[in-house]
Amino acid sequence: MDAVLRSPADGLTGSQDPDSRAVSMKDVEKTYPIHHGSVTVFTGVNIDIRFGEKVGILGRNGAGKSTLIRLISGTEQPTRGKVTRTMSVSWPLALGGGFQGSLTGIDNVRFISRIYGLDPAQAIDYVKDFSELGKYMNEPVKVYSNGMRARLAFAISMVVDFECFLIDEVIAVGDQRFREKCQTELFERRADRAMIVISHDPDFVRTHCDRAVVIHDKRLHEFPALDEAYSFYHEHIA
Amino acid sequence: MKQATHDFLRSLSIQRRVIYALFMREIITRFGRHNIGFLWLFVEPMIFTLGITALWTAMKSVHGSNLPITPFALTGYSSVLLWRNMPVRTIAAIPPNLSLMFHRNVRVLDIYLSRLLLEVVGATMSFIFLSILFISLGMVDPPEDLLKVVWGWTMLAYNGMSMALMIGPMSERSELVDKIWHPLAYLIFPLSGAAFIVEALPAEAQKYVLYIPMVHGLEYLREGYFGSRFHAIHDLDYMAIVSTVMLIIGLLQMRIVARQVVPE
Numbered sequence: 001m002d003a004v005l006r007s008p009a010d011g012l013t014g015s016q017d018p019d020s021r022a023v024s025m026k027d028v029e030k031t032y033p034i035h036h037g038s039v040t041v042f043t044g045v046n047i048d049i050r051f052g053e054k055v056g057i058l059g060r061n062g063a064g065k066s067t068l069i070r071l072i073s074g075t076e077q078p079t080r081g082k083v084t085r086t087m088s089v090s091w092p093l094a095l096g097g098g099f100q101g102s103l104t105g106i107d108n109v110r111f112i113s114r115i116y117g118l119d120p121a122q123a124i125d126y127v128k129d130f131s132e133l134g135k136y137m138n139e140p141v142k143v144y145s146n147g148m149r150a151r152l153a154f155a156i157s158m159v160v161d162f163e164c165f166l167i168d169e170v171i172a173v174g175d176q177r178f179r180e181k182c183q184t185e186l187f188e189r190r191a192d193r194a195m196i197v198i199s200h201d202p203d204f205v206r207t208h209c210d211r212a213v214v215i216h217d218k219r220l221h222e223f224p225a226l227d228e229a230y231s232f233y234h235e236h237i238a
Numbered sequence: 239m240k241q242a243t244h245d246f247l248r249s250l251s252i253q254r255r256v257i258y259a260l261f262m263r264e265i266i267t268r269f270g271r272h273n274i275g276f277l278w279l280f281v282e283p284m285i286f287t288l289g290i291t292a293l294w295t296a297m298k299s300v301h302g303s304n305l306p307i308t309p310f311a312l313t314g315y316s317s318v319l320l321w322r323n324m325p326v327r328t329i330a331a332i333p334p335n336l337s338l339m340f341h342r343n344v345r346v347l348d349i350y351l352s353r354l355l356l357e358v359v360g361a362t363m364s365f366i367f368l369s370i371l372f373i374s375l376g377m378v379d380p381p382e383d384l385l386k387v388v389w390g391w392t393m394l395a396y397n398g399m400s401m402a403l404m405i406g407p408m409s410e411r412s413e414l415v416d417k418i419w420h421p422l423a424y425l426i427f428p429l430s431g432a433a434f435i436v437e438a439l440p441a442e443a444q445k446y447v448l449y450i451p452m453v454h455g456l457e458y459l460r461e462g463y464f465g466s467r468f469h470a471i472h473d474l475d476y477m478a479i480v481s482t483v484m485l486i487i488g489l490l491q492m493r494i495v496a497r498q499v500v501p502e
Contacts, residue, residue, distance in 0.1 A: 032500070070501070074342035077497045091340045098340035102267055114259030115341055117252075 021051035021087035021163060023072055023194070028081035030067055041067050043080075045220045047213065051087050051163055054195045056205040056226070058233050059215035065198045066094070068215065069166045072196060087163035087194065094168035098153065101142035105133055105152050108141060109159070116160045123159045130185070131155035132178075147175075154182050164194035202230065256343050260352035263338075268356075279356065280363035283319045287368055290315040305435065309378045309463050314432035316365040317456045320358070320391075321398035321430070322423050327353040328406025329416050332499065339501040346496045347489075350406050354399050365391070379464065386462025393477055394455040400481040403488035407495045431456040436471040444471070451480040 029043040041064040049055055049072075057065045069092045070076040071083055091098055099108050106124055113123040128137055131151040141149060157165075165186065186195075187208055199205050205212060205226070212229035214221045216236050223229035269278045294311040328350050332339075335349050372378035381387045409415040431453040436444050447453055454477040461470035 033498075073340075075340050075501050076499070079497075089342075091342065099337055100263065100267065101337075103263065107263070107266060111259050111263050111338075112341070114262065115256055115343060117255055 019051075021194075022048055022084075023087065023089060023164060024048040024084050025071070025078075026082045026084070028071060028078045028083060030064070030071060030076075031079045040218055042215060042218045042220060045081070047220060047222060049164070049194055049196060051194050052192055053211070054197070054209045056209035056212035056229070057196065057198045057215065058205070058212055058229060058237075060237050063215040064218075065215060066092070066168055068220070069168055069196060069198060073166050088161075089164045090157060090160065090162040090166050092166045092168045093153065093157045098156075099141050099149070102140055104140055105131075105137040105144075108152070109137075109156055112156055113159070118159060123156075126159055127152070127155040130158060130181075151178060154185075158185055162193065164196065165190070167195060167197045167199075169198055169200070252343050253348065256345075256348045257352050257355070260338070260344070260348055261355055264352055264356050279360040280367065283316075283361055283364035284368055286319065287312065287315045287364060291368075305467060306378070306464050308372060310435075310460070312365075312368055312372060312378065313456065313460050313463055316361065316368070317391075317394050317452065317459065318427060318430060318432045319361040319364065320394045321401060321452055322427065323361075324354055324357050324398045324402035325405040325419055325423070327357055328402040329409040329419060331406055332410055332495070336499070336502045339499060346407070346492055346499060350403055350492075354402055358395050358399070362391070362395075381463045382465050383462040386465070387459055388462075390455050390457075390459030390462055393474060393481075394452065394459065397451050397455060397477060397481040397484075400485035400488065404484040404491070405488075407488060407491035410495045411491070426450065426452075429453075435460065435468055437469045448473070448476075451477045 025045050025047050028045040030041045031038045057068060059065050071078055073089055073092050109124050109127045110120045113120040133148060133152060197209055211224055212226050214229055214233050221232060265276045269276045291308060291311040295307050331349055331353060338344050373380050405415060405419060429447060429450055436457055454472040454474055457470045457472040458474060
């Protein structure tokens with residue numbers, strides 16, 4: 001049961017040299033309009049994340065962790081600056097996103113296979129098998145429980161063979177057994193990929209990441225080691 | 239240069255894939271898999287056109303000209319379907335699709351194009367089927383110049399799509415657009431040429447009516463269908479320029495909207 005559904009590596013620019021595969025943000029700023037004026041989430045963000053790196057993102061609630069991941073994925077556009085991707089980057093694996101509620105599980109898989117250029121039949125088999133949703137695959141996603149939805153979301157995102165996975169708290173779903181299955185699928189079978197992880201669970205970050213960044217006061221603080229990141233985090237935030 | 243071409247071709251193939259995926263999804267969400275399913279795509283416009291054609295044919299005496307009323311109604315009402323429903327499909331099209339924009343390659347333009355493509359396909363199939371039906375029943379003579387019919391239809395579709403691509407992004411920026419479009423569409427309907435030929439109007443009225451781009455495409459289309467029965471008045475260059483200007487305004491608006499989209 002291996003996800004061998006290789007998609008054409010879209011979103012790539014430039015050479016395919018493995019050492020140059022990265023995501024980089026240059027002078028990125030993101031602001032959102034609010035009722036009166038606008039609010040700046042962060043500004044002057046510069047970061048490079050290379051193929052194979054595992055990076056944790058820390059910050060308090062509302063600091064902009066999910067926004068950062070959305071900019072990296074290209075789901076949203078920066079207000080200023082530039083995001084360059086020279087490896088294929090997943091969509092943000094978060095709860096609930098990326099589905100059409102009125103479509104069935106199967107139709108959602110079909111849609112995503114078409115977008116990423118995969119064979120729908122193969123993808124459906126894989127997702128059915130992995131998500132263990134059985135006959136619910138033929139029901140609209142809006143009738144799913146949260147757990148079922150998360151299982152579908154995770155299985156679908158494993159279908160596309162990304163070089164960089166963006167993980168927004170999504171692993172903390174399902175029962176113990178399914179969590180373990182996800183861990184194996186993502187962190188063991190895809191251990192060579194880049195991963196960018198948001199988690200409020202320090203143990204999780206320590207287990208899976210090599211380094212971390214902290215978003216604080218509209219700035220991104222980069223640390224070469226996890227301990228430094230956590231001591232900054234505890235000193236300034238929690 | 240070679241790299242640029244390569245990038246362009248890859249982008250093109252991604253866009254083709256995305257639009258196809260959205261197109262198929264749109265068919266399922268709009269028509270479902272119940273009863274006749276996607277056949278509604280053209281059965282619905284066919285019912286409209288049939289109704290109007292029957293009504294106008296029955297009231298033939300009112301027009302009092304020697305125009306063949308059935309092809310007149312068929313071309314008139316079919317062409318209305320090409321422009322009136324398109325903005326309705328692009329107005330407020332983004333919010334219900336926000337969850338799909340989680341995927342980087344699904345862009346605002348793709349959502350609009352897939353919906354418009356569906357409208358064009360539906361209206362075109364309806365027009366073709368009804369033409370074949372009426373011709374085989376002997377109610378309508380075959381088009382005198384098929385190429386002109388095709389070209390007139392293409393221009394009407396281009397005009398409708400350009401207008402929809404202008405109005406759609408505007409509606410994301412202001413809710414007023416949605417409110418204004420519906421009454422406006424009602425007002426344009428009698429002026430769009432569906433229910434008259436330009437030749438039959440007083441010279442003064444002709445001058446103003448010819449500012450409306452749809453009129454030119456429809457006159458050209460009718461010239462192709464039954465051009466020997468009346469004198470068609472049209473300026474396709476004018477129509478092309480107006481449509482292209484609308485398209486450019488639309489694309490500029492879309493750049494702004496695309497930067498502000500916040501997927502769910």
